[in-house]
Amino acid sequence: MMAQKDKAVTGLTKGIEGLFKKNKVTYVKGSGKILSPGQVSVDLLEGGTKTLKAKNIIIATGSEVKSLPGITIDEKKIVSSTGALCLPEVPKKLVVIGAGYIGLEMGSVWGRLGSEVTVVEFADTIVPSLDAEIRNSFQRTLEKQKMKFKLKTKVVSVDASGPSVKLTLEPSTGGEQTVLEADVVLVSAGRIPYTKGLGLEEVGVKMDKFGRVEVDNHFQTNVPGIYAIGDVIPGPMLAHKAEEDGIACVELLAGKAGHVNYDTVPGVVYTHPEVASVGKTEEQVKAMGIAYNVGKFPFMANSRARTIDDADGLVKIIAEKETDKVLGVHIMGPNAGELIHEAVLALEYGASSEDIARTCHGHPTLSEAVKEAALATHSKAIHF
DSSP states (O other), rough: HHHHHHHHHHHHHHHHHHHHHHTOOOOOOOOOOOOOTTTTEEEESSSSEEEEEOOOOOEOOEEOOOOOTTOOOOSSSSSSSHHHHHHHHHHHHEEEEOOOOHHHHHHHHHHHTTTTEEEEEESSSSSSSOHHHHHHHHHHHHHHOEEEEOOOOOEEEEOOOSEEEEEEEEEOOOOOEEEEEEEEEEOOOOOOOTTTSSSHHHTTTOOOOOBBBBBOTEEEEESTTTTEEEGGEEEEEEEEHHHHHHHHHHHHHHSOOOOGGGGGOEEOOSSSSSEEEOOOOHHHHHHHTTOOEEEEGGGGGGGGHHHTTTTOEEHHHHHHTTBBBBBEEEEEEEEHHHHHHHHHHHHHTTTTTHHHHTTTTOTTTHHHHHHHHHHHTOOSSSSS
């Protein structure tokens, strides 16, 4: 399994280098630092330094794992998400600190491979950005898979000096301490922009209190000729969002009308089952004071999900009551990450739930659950 993973990663990485060559993009391998607008110094991997000059500089350095006080990641017994993908054997007991996207994804993988997984989360919910109904159903499904959750719990200290790792825990509001042991601990308490050592402070690039680079609606920083995209600027830390940023930024530099609609950026949790969403949650729509309809359809009533014996979950569509415009779509179930893109397109073009409901969907396919959920916004689902 690890050999296949390494083969895939190597192939994809070499593929990017091949695209550089195909499109005549010159690239340099090393660590860069901005000396001044238009100048970047690079410490080359092969040794030595090189100064690059350009009219424009785009900061696209991504993000890194957020560390926790008193916890040292050694990528052996205490690992980041990178280390969690390279464990030489399945740990008997795995503790995940943080119940966000990445923590649950890694916990889901190792749990299905045989680990006893416990997730420790300071907040009172998992993945707080999800629609509450979907989130609660998701947690119940993971618990059926024997994943354990310790919510509203703080990690006070971690001791990795012995054969196992000992975590001292206490309620997030304070109280009696307990000890939890694990073979491996995954630190997954979020990510922070990777901006250290880039020379941003020296050239005067402004950053906000979260360490993100401040940009205008053309991705330009306060320093002329220096731009930023992706995880180093505000917005969801997602590769596909960063890709859209990059395209729009370059289009604007070329004098074209680059634009990113951040309201239609999908989010996917790559667990089993997958969870995917786009647009507003029901809680957000309520807070906005918008009258709305909700349509839901369970995968248990979908023929394809039943035949592949993978029928946990549902599709949920939220539509404005007056106009029927789709406001949000949330899916938990098989291939949710693929199914969500019909909803992304619907939101991008301002479609109504009726537009989805009256679109012919192939049978038998998982996509029929999306059609049925759209029908259900007006209580017209056919198969449930």
